[in-house]
Amino acid sequence: MQGSSRLVSRLVLTLFVLWTVATILFLIFRLMPGSPLAAFVSPTFTPEQQDSLRRQFGLDRTLFDQYLLFIGNLLQGNLGESFFYKRPVGEVVMTAFANTIALTLGSLIVAYTFGVLMGAMFAWKRGTRVEAVGIPIVLVTRAAPEFWLGMVLLAIFSFGLGWFPGGGANSAGQSFSSEWARIFSLDFLRHLILPATALALYLQGLPLLLMRTNMLEVMQEDFVTMARMKGLSNWAIVIRHAARNALLPVATAFALGIGQSVGGNVVVETVFSWPGLGRMLVDAVAASDYPLAQGAFLLITTVLVTMNFVADLLYSLLDPRIAHAGHR
């Protein structure tokens, strides 16, 4: 079938992109000013540790050998040792990843639910005053830097009114039986609300405008006219036919949004001291913790590229014209 061969070629492309980005990253970190060894071996390590790392990453060999080793290690999930945490990068990065995913999904779900409903409403109210006032407001929220929105929210709701904590993901001194218990605790939720709101405010504009444009376009389609001729209820016309078609690209945007937010959250995570992947990258770069920086960057990239692929997959699943090609 035509559909599956297209997906295979997209998958190959995805792997190609991942490999290329990893290679670029390898080069950037090896060409880093100073000794190439400095990039992976911290002088604070014990001599035995330094030796073992040198061997592991082939730091005393040619650049090409190092590259082969790097790729080999990467495939085994071995990203080296964090200078700062003195633990394997993979481990360190995974805790942060959970926090980032919680923040990303939380804000995206709120933003897309709100955006889709409002977008459909704006399409319905086309040419009215609601639209004339609403669209500029939406454009303004899209133009506001999300970290600045976060700062304003913090100043008002945390420091001003004292309703929410001023940063972090959990209150100090709390302990949980498991990572899941931590993420689904009330304490975590209280910490999550402000950063997620700041992000959601920034993110809702895209689904809103997308939904509005799509709805306007779909409402012009012949099949919507036909649905009216069939005497179907307004509900059936708007929801079952118009919205279902208009949602196709929005669903794709959602998947793409996950990929982009994981890296794009960097600033919001910093403002709210949210212990996520982005803030970890910033701290690692600032502290010259190169293995950790590289690991965090690679994970962010992997999520981005994977979600680009998922978006493609999702589109072909949701659109029967692609999913059920052939049979003509």
Add this chain to the structure above:
Amino acid sequence: MPVTAEPSAVRGGGRGRFAAVGRAFALVRRDPFATAGVLIYTVFLTIAIFADQLATHDPNQILYRPNGRVASNLPPFAQHILGTTNLGRDIYSQLVYGARSALIVGITAAFAVVMIGTLVGLVAGFFRGFVDMVMMRIADVALGIPFLPFVIVLSSFLEPSMWNVVIGMALVVWPSTSRVIRSQVLSLRERTFVEAARVTGSSPFRILFVHIAPNVLPLSFVYGSIAVGWAILTEASVSFLGFGGGDTVSWGSMLQNAYASQALSRGWYHWFVPPGVCIILVVVAGFFVSRGFEEVLFPRLRD
């Protein structure tokens, strides 16, 4: 990035070489949003150019009171229009100089992105085949690079400087422009006026740059006007994270200073609200201008 509906076609053929550009400019005036956008740009451009005259103080200078103590944390609307920072610097003057760095970064980055994006799009769409394939695969890779993290890593590799944002954008952001330009070129190259040029023996490069390029310029302009805001936002983020240029005053670095100096918990809104509002205004101006152009260029969006 803002929503730009996939453009269907640029109207008209290639009669005058710059007819398309001229038409776009003429029609901007009919759109109030676009006009507002252009107006905002003009105001900030004026501020950026005349920053030396408009600023009341040196933005980096630490000011003192007559009694010799640092003039820190002065409230707004007294001797200082927007008050002073906790280190005794004049906030209003920082804001004015911030406009300069914002626009410099914004315009150069937008120019770089659109130049690269348009060139790649033109060449890929016109020559197709192998060239197209290679360029589009490079575009795929660029789209797989997380932008902000990339700029952060880049600035640890290079010297911290506001130009990192420009370099980062030039390297990563061009594909969206080039994809649109490419599909435009693919359709333009089949049009009769291009066919006519081919028949009369014009060289491929002449056809590309004399007959096709002027027709995609308005589209590049749309992407440029969005990219300016995009770059300013990014510059602010990068400066806020502390990877901006050392002592260049920018809106992002102002926000970082305010944040680091506990301006939030102390409720010094006059310090961190104005830079945010300025960023919003410039970015929104970009949206308005591009929205105006879109409606002018792709009338099917109107109804």
Add this chain to the structure above:
Amino acid sequence: MSVLSVQDLEVYYKTDRGVAQAVRGASFEVPEGQVVGVVGESGCGKTTLARAIIGVMPKTARIAGGRLMFQGVDLLGLSPREMASRRWRDIAFIPQSAMNSLDPVYRVGTQMAEVLVERGGMDKRAARRRAAELFDMVGLDPGRLRDFPHQYSGGMRQRAAIALALALEPRLVIADEPVTALDVIIQRQVLDTFKELQGRLGLSVILITHDISVVAYASDRVVVMYAGEVIESGATAEVLGRPFHPYTMGLCKAFPELHGGGGTLVPIEGSPPDLIAPPEGCSFADRCPFVEPECRTARPPLVDVASGSLAACRRTSEAEELRVLAGEAGTWLRS
């Protein structure tokens, strides 16, 4: 007995340039169990007329006058709710392009079931059985109900559209260019199926087309439209055999299958008038080879010309001679 009687219908569109008078005082009858062909050049108001009857029009359209008597009730006097409840149960529609008229994201069977359940009050099981039965009727394999619209060929889609229109056993079916998008051989096959079903079920049909050969082939009566007006109507054989309006004479001449080999084919020169500022007199005057100065002063009314035929022309009494002249190619060539 007529199922539908269209009386002096006026439909206007609001446009950037002004009000376009798309249908201007159209009148005709649809007798029970017959096929009425509505024919005219593209842009003469056929689709506008059809959509006015079923009551689904663009926001810019307005019915400015007239009556639509359906089984003794004026459809224009019904509330939107009452009208919605009559759609598809009483009046169904077959669109020109079934491709765009079927929702691309649902299986064809689902879309059949939607109408049967939501409008026909059937349960899911019964709906599925009925859908298969309908597919059988229009010559489609019921197994294809599970396919999506894009998996069908053009002819199959039109058949599916016919099945959909017949789902609730409507009294009147409006078919707007139902075979125009198909190639000639498929056109014939689909028309044959449609015609056979119409006869068997005793359907009343308005068959809209710009192709006079389709009218000749499939309709009992014909209504000729020009610039939003009905300019001639009557039994098909009568109107096409002995046209009284010069436009009908021209139309018959412009179509190959009716023409029967002799003489040359000559299209009518010129284009219809601007509907935003239609002419005072006969709207065909500018293109009519037999025009006289008086034609431009007042609109000629539809008058009885022969057994049950009506025509709107000042010179119907000279029709015999005009038909002879119209048969010569030179008549239609401008000097």
